């Protein structure tokens with residue numbers, strides 16, 4: 001699986017490398033554009049000093065960690081939301097005749113190297129935030145865990161959104177709207193939004209596990225909403241459950257796939 | 263090599279019938295289809311537009327799951343063991359390429375070698391052989407999107423055979439080809455069947471393919487098998503001296519009526 005993934009990625013990068021200038025410009029462009037996000041947060045802080053009770057380095061940490069998850073998930077598996085286009089165009093059939101999971105094939109198709117720009121940007125913000133935070137080393141282990149769980153959660157949600165497109169090709173944009181919205185949501189401290197929303201998000205959509213609960217652990221802050229402490233360690237379980245749901249949705253979607261008439 | 267037993271496939275289609283009303287209708291693309299193809303056979307699969315040929319091919323390759331009945335191809339149930347079956351079957355869709363649009367043909371072939379885990383040496387000699395018979399040399403380095411239809415079709419056929427599958431199914435492999443390309447493809451398929459013993463099932467609207475290639479013909483109409491026999495049997499369904507076009511026209515219109 002991993003071998004095939006890497007192989008396909010290399011093939012697509014080689015194909016894109018025939019246009020090196022365009023590849024470099026796109027990567028730099030994506031670094032800059034996502035940098036504007038951070039600039040916007042910095043501008044807010046120059047006026048208010050703290051956001052929902054969080055200092056600038058703390059917000060940078062939360063933003064950077066969720067940004068890393070999102071950008072890496074997008075880089076590695078973001079293409080799965082193209083499924084609807086492939087189903088409509090009938091090009092999905094070609095992926096089903098190969099001895100490799102169509103999920104992997106679609107994930108890496110025209111692998112967009114330039115998405116690395118966004119990863120680099122999130123990593124920079126995360127590093128700057130952490131440099132100002134003095135997180136005790138006993139708590140640092142949570143950071144890679146939350147990033148990896150975040151990747152799994154984002155990928156799972158995209159996959160569920162895509163699986164719906166097997167039957168409902170009109171729903172093309174469902175998954176997309178969902179995640180990009182989700183990506184924005186977790187980039188600011190959750191207490192900025194109302195308590196009800198946060199409860200709903202924590203329990204209904206496990207997106208809050210992406211960085212909010214584990215983030216509180218790393219920052220060693222009390223939960224502004226008074227939710228139990230153990231929730232901070234639930235990220236891997238939430239990611240696992242969501243991944244299983246996604247796998248089931250994908251399989252049942254695949255069985256319902258009806259190809260095109262011609 | 264290929265076995266179908268009471269296979270059916272339905273599609274539920276929703277059609278707008280009024281401003282708010284939507285009717286659902288069930289289309290029986292294939293119904294109660296049973297046949298067997300032995301190893302080494304060369305079978306032509308005929309039928310009017312919308313008869314269910316492509317649907318059958320898609321079920322044989324595991325793309326579509328049948329709604330009823332059982333299928334075995336090369337000893338496997340296609341929809342359950344799709345990825346395993348992929349190593350034992352070659353598939354060509356004349357209407358649509360299975361190659362990667364932006365990759366040069368050569369890269370597509372290398373990728374296929376890795377996906378199917380074909381040994382480097384075996385691959386080299388197989389590729390050289392296919393390049394020679396299908397005359398791919400002139401456009402190996404062009405991206406697939408720049409190839410002409412005939413070039414692309416030959417590329418697709420080569421791609422389907424790089425892993426040397428015992429079964430090859432082709433959905434309209436001669437569609438849109440000029441006489442020369444058509445002859446080249448036919449010669450190639452005939453040689454493949456005769457020399458390597460590859461089992462071939464192809465659909466076509468070109469009766470020349472049937473006359474020149476197939477020992478056995480199956481005719482499907484409205485999703486069920488209407489004829490199964492040799493080309494001579496097929497001719498015998500019409501008065502002596504009728505051309506193959508006339509023979510098939512009789513069968514198509516009889517079924518429709």
Ligand SMILES: Nc1ncnc2c1ncn2[C@@H]1O[C@H](COP(=O)(O)OP(=O)(O)OP(=O)(O)O)[C@@H](O)[C@H]1O
Nearest residue numbers: 258259260261273291310311312313314315316317
């Ligand atoms: N994905 C689909 N959704 C709805 N109906 C479909 C679908 N695929 C096929 N059909 C219907 O099933 C029937 C058989 O279609 P199929 O493509 O198998 O015909 P065919 O024999 O290949 O025809 P042609 O010679 O035109 O290629 C047609 O009535 C078609 O409209």
Ligand SMILES: [Mg+2]
Nearest residue numbers: 262315316317
């Ligand atoms: Mg067809």
